[in-house]
Amino acid sequence: MxxxxxxxxxxxxxxxxxxxxxxxxxxxxxxxxxxxxxxxxxxxxxxxxxxxxxxxxxxxxxxxxxxxxxxxxxxxxxxxxxxxxxxxxxxxxxxxxxxxxxxxxxxxxxxxxxxxxxxxxxxxxxxxxxxxxxxxxxxxxxxxxxxxxxxxxxxTKMNDFTGLIGSGPAYFFYLLKIYEKRILKLCNGDTKQRDKILGNLMEGVGIASKNNKGMDELISAVASKKGTTEAGLKSFKSSKILNSFEKGIIAAVNRSKEISNEF
Ligand SMILES: NC(=O)c1ccc[n+]([C@@H]2O[C@H](COP(=O)([O-])OP(=O)(O)OC[C@H]3O[C@@H](n4cnc5c(N)ncnc54)[C@H](OP(=O)(O)O)[C@@H]3O)[C@@H](O)[C@H]2O)c1
Incomplete structure (x- = not known):
């Protein structure tokens, strides 16, 4: 074979x-x-x-x-x-x-x-x-x-995996749309610069995620008391962004289950 x-x-x-x-x-x-x-x-x-x-x-x-x-x-x-x-x-x-x-x-x-x-x-x-x-x-x-x-x-775990990982890249691309818009402004519409910046940002996040520290420790390494990151995170928390994100994942998992019943 x-x-x-x-x-x-x-x-x-x-x-x-x-x-x-x-x-x-x-x-x-x-x-x-x-x-x-x-x-x-x-x-x-x-x-x-x-x-x-x-x-x-x-x-x-x-x-x-x-x-x-x-x-x-x-x-x-x-x-x-x-x-x-x-x-x-x-x-x-x-x-x-x-x-x-x-x-x-x-x-x-x-x-x-x-x-x-x-x-x-x-x-x-x-x-x-x-x-x-x-x-x-x-x-x-x-x-x-x-x-x-x-x-x-x-x-049955295939449905969870599909909603979480199979569809996963699109969620991050979706979130990055806001970065794309703002980075383009920063570099006067230079799409090459945009791609380099977005690439490094995500590669850096990827490498750091592998180092066995857990997300809270990684966040605290960036956020300092009364600093900019803390202000950003506080706003995310008050808008319950994690809840919305999880809802999106659950919707994808449920769609995978629905598809299995459609055929
Ligand atoms: N895209 C992803 O990220 C991803 C990730 C994991 C799993 N999957 C799964 O992978 C599957 C394919 O997704 P995809 O996004 O790659 O689909 P796609 O881009 O639409 O590719 C499927 C191709 O197969 C052709 N085709 C369908 N039936 C055929 C037949 N009987 N004989 C010859 N050609 C045929 C289609 O032609 P027509 O265009 O003429 O229909 C199309 O060109 C899906 O079931 C999806 O659930 C996708």
Whole structure:
């Protein structure tokens, strides 16, 4: 099972492919299936070959990377072509029992990556449904190339992970919109400067977060009594910003649960 096929070559597939290639994975061993001309062209430009059920008959590892509405049909397509295929579903929401009701003769794993996989800074949750130990090891190793992995002991935790980490980058980009606006003013509209400043700010926050201190200690290292940070934090607290943020995360988790009931 040398070849990896991305069934769906959109946002998340492109992020994973970029991360895999920059980790040294041979692009000749990556194939894709997609009907969307824009995504086909992006793959062509990246020299990723199109997969054909007729031509490529060797045993491949399929990553199901289509939107939830297309997932069960795409899954069927693979199962119709292969005896006991190996499929890793990246699709949010849809539970394994839905897929297994179509075919049980599969090695099936669910995984939930996020887009920083593109820069090998991904976080992927894995839930093994019916994969062999060898397959699980292979999938884990592949996803560890693009970041870190977390194996879940219950499938329901996929919803929490999706709302928290899968969607996570967008929340931070959203918060950074306020920085973007103000930094652009500071540097007279220079977007290169904006990108450098935002990048360093977030990288600095990222590195500090890894140092085992906990958030309160990190905050107190910045905030001093009666200083500017304290004033900012006081205002955030009085507006109950953390409550609003948590509400947003809960809404995403609930949406993931809803999707699983829609299909
Ligand atoms: N984006 C993320 O950050 C992220 C993170 C974790 C998980 N996921 C999951 O990954 C999945 C894909 O998300 P995405 O944002 O990458 O979607 P996307 O950008 O829409 O990419 C999916 C691609 O698959 C194509 N497609 C769908 N059904 C097909 C079929 N039967 N045959 C050939 N091509 C087909 C679509 O074509 P059309 O455009 O013509 O429909 C589209 O080009 C979703 O289920 C999502 O829950 C996404």
């Amino acid at each position: 040398k070849k990896v096929v991305f069934f769906g070559a959109g946002n998340i597939a492109q992020a994973l492919i970029a991360g895999m290639i920059s980790s040294g994975f041979n692009k000749k061993d990556i194939l894709f299936v997609d009907r969307n001309i824009k995504n086909k062209n992006i793959m062509k430009k990246a020299s990723i070959k199109e997969y054909s059920f007729k031509k490529n008959r060797s045993n491949c590892l399929f990553f199901l990377a289509v939107k939830p509405k297309d997932a069960l049909n795409a899954f069927k397509e693979i199962c119709e072509e292969y005896k006991k295929p190996t499929i890793v579903s990246l699709v949010a929401g849809i539970k394994s029992k839905k897929y297994l009701s179509i075919s049980k003769d599969i090695q099936f794993i669910r995984a939930m990556p996020n887009t920083p996989s593109e820069f090998n800074k991904g976080i992927t949750a894995i839930y093994n449904v019916s994969g062999s130990l060898a397959t699980l090891k292979k999938v884990r190793a592949l996803l560890n190339r693009v970041g870190i992995t977390l194996e879940l002991d219950k499938e």
